[in-house]
Amino acid sequence: MRFEVLGPLRVCRGERELELGFPQQRALLGLLLVRAGRPVPASEIVDVLWPERPPASAMNVVRRYVGALRRLLEPDLPPRAPGRRLLRRDGGYLLEAGEDEVDLLRFRDLTKRGKRAVATGRPEVALRHFVEALSEWRGPVAMGIPSSVREHTVFAAVERELVHTTVMAADTALLCGRTEDLLPRLRQAVELDPLNESLHARLVMALAASGRQAEALAAYEDVRRLLAEELGVAPGAELAAAHTRVLRQELRPTGPPSGRGLPATRPEAPEPVVRPAQLPPDLLVFSGRRAELGSLLEITEAASDSAGAPATVLISGMAGIGKTTLAVHWAHGIADRFPDGQLYVELRGFAPARTPLDPAEALRGMLTALGVPPRHLPNGVDALAGLYRSLLSGRRLLVLLDDASGTEQVRPLLPASPGCLTLITSRNALPSLIASGAHPLRLDLPSAADARTVLALRAGHERLAAEPAAADELIARCGRLPLALAIVAARAISRPDFPLAAIAAELRHSRGSLDAFAGTGGAADARTAFACSYRCLAPESARLFRLLSLHPGPDLAADDAAALTGLPARTARLILDELAEAHLVTEHAPGSYVQHDLLRVFAAELSETHDSLAERQAARERLLNHFLHTDHT
Structure with a gap:
């Protein structure tokens, strides 16, 4: 079998190309190929195949697609037999394929060999491996699946791998003086990521090193105009330096290829790099949280591999549970794994007397910390986010976004560069951020x-x-x-x-x-801490939160909440889910909710203030009648 995903999605048995079926079925195969050799959880499959809103029958549809793909890949498989290609693993599915069968696996293996050759001072060997790896790349990843699915981060991460390998290959080719063969791959990468200044800098240098100086200067002018039109900025230091080198004909680098910046022509005087170190002080009395620290270690180990996708961790929990304390403590412990620095932004999502920080304002602060002069900052969130991601291309940073109010506040602030790690703290569960690939870490009370x-x-x-x-x-x-x-x-x-x-x-x-x-x-x-969460609730949700203090038992169901408020049970359940996402109640078992003792006291204080005696008495009577009816039944 031969599987291809680095371009049009194709599967061949011998010399015959297989017909892959419905678009969503092809999309499932593309996802399994991108994750080849690793189980893909069912939740991720549903998230990728239906990015907007999955149907109620999503898992049944997935199972039908899996059955069809099994029959396609192993036509002689007896009915109901599990086969050896598409396996059920850990609540999801795994595509079993050898490295020689999947173009992406071959690409990754050759890229690793190239990196090892660079590290051991063998640039000619490295270049050969990089060029061979890039020969597996035939176009946009997983062409032939629905465009809405191809936009998912799981496919974008593979495209970032391709760009990163192209950057390393270009650095190596410049070092070896052999850029001609790499020009088509550089143009291909620039098409994929047109605002990536690092790529453009290498294309300009490679063109000039191949004897095409006029074409190199024209390429520089093209990207200069593009940056001005799209982002409202001038070329950054790396691209401007490449232009200067072409004008001076300083085309042969002497420094090693890094994959992060062009090798310097004068290693004794390298260009300065701004390395922010913005973490707040660590808490000296930190203790416990061993399980949570173990989970963070696993995620960080994956993010430390600069060839992988950037990792995002969402640390969520109720007010006062210790989210920021844990995030800052962990960030200090792993800061040395991210050599390009640490950024910290206090997003003020639940600050007592201040409004949440606007994403544009946050980006301006981050870009300034990265060395961009304020006068060079563009206007608008999209332009700022584009400049921010271009600046982080090929770099490894740790970003701590503290006290987020919602997904839309943090989405523009997420790095796109492999090897970056973003820690986010929030009182909200931010399900849409998790659906986009963030790792959830919900903090519970310490033992x-x-x-x-x-x-x-x-x-x-x-x-x-x-x-x-x-x-x-x-x-x-x-x-x-x-x-x-x-x-x-x-x-x-x-x-x-x-x-x-x-x-x-x-x-x-x-x-x-x-x-x-x-x-x-x-x-x-x-x-005050609890009030900052309460003030974000809609009126109906705030009313239910207050009336929960009247419930006499340790936990309650949606029917109990409906009786307290006089609302339909379905509406009460939706509100309880909203309160759970805000960590103002906890769903400790399916359909059963509890509230922290101090939150319960806070709710009682609010009810005394905002709900009249008659309203509270009516709520108690409704609840008592509900208990009597339930008991009689």
Whole structure:
């Protein structure tokens, strides 16, 4: 068998090309080929095949496509036999194919060989491997599948691999003085990524090195006009330097090919590179979160491979759960894996007294940190995002986007360069971002043991050891919420002569109120933190959130919420899902929801203020009637 995905999607058995069936069936095969040798989860298959809204029967359709592809790839397979090509694995499907059968696998293997040859100082060998790898590339990836599917990030990532290998091949060809054979591939890559200044710089240099100086200068003028029209910017430092070298006929580099910037003609005086280092200070008393740190390690290991797609991690959870603390701690621990620096943006999605940061404003700050003079910044989000991604092309950066309000706020800020890692924190689950390929990491409450360690690190191990029962009560009344623990620890530190039992008594006596978790002088405040999430709710959602405090049990179902509000059960379920996405309730089992104790207290405070006594009494009566009816049934 021969599988081809680096161009028109084709499968051949011997010399005969197979008919691949319906467009969506071809799209499934294209996805399995791009992931050849690795299981593709069913959720990812549905997301790729139906980028807008999948039908209710999506998985049944996928199973039919899989059956048809099995019969196509193994026509002699007995009915219901699993076969050896298309296998069911880990809740998804895997296409089993050898490296010699799939053009993408051959391309990746040859690219790795080229990289190894570069690293060991064998540019001629490297160039041979790179050229052979690029010979597998016959056009836009997976041609012949629906265009809406081809736009998915899984296919875009393969195209970025092709561009990255072309950049490394161009650097090597310039070093060896053998650029003529590479010109068609450079033009092909420029067509694929027309705003990539690194590619254009190499095309200009390769044309000149091949004796086509007039064509090189014309190519520079073409891209200069394109950048001005599309982005409103002048060529950046790398492209301008290539133009200068052509004018001076400095065409033979002496530095090694890097795949990130043109090799310097004078290695003793390289061009300066801006390397931002914007991470906030790490928390000295960080503790616990071993499982979450393990998940982050797996994702980071994948992102560290510069040939892979850029990775995005969404750390979500309720207010005060420790999202930023975890993200900053992890970012400091892995910063050295990203040699081109770290960017940090406070997006103010849930800031108490400020509006969320506009994406254009965020991009201007990031571009300035990367060395772009403010006077050279274009207008508009699209132009800024295009310049930002062009500037990051071939670089490996760590980007921390803190406190995001929604997907549309962060989407323009995501790098497109392989080897970059973006950490996003948000109180919202951002399902559309996850559907686009972000790795979700939902933070839950720390364990009781971890909560005790956090409190001990802040308030002192000796004090907790001296009053273990009081310490347990403090942790319980804080609901193990890191924000509440920090507030209580600050109170204990400011009152070193007070026993912990006295502070526990304060919390006990303020039960039903968040007064004991208030901050002064800009300090952390639980009520303010929760209010920032509540104010983003629609009126019906806000009303249900308040009335949840009237429910007497530890958890509730959609029918209970419908009874409280007088809404249809389906509407109540949708609102509960919205509250769960905002991490104001937790769906701990299918159809069963719970609320953190402190959020419940906050909801009760709001209900006292916003719902009249008659409204609350009516809600209780509706709920009681619902319980009586359910019990009778």
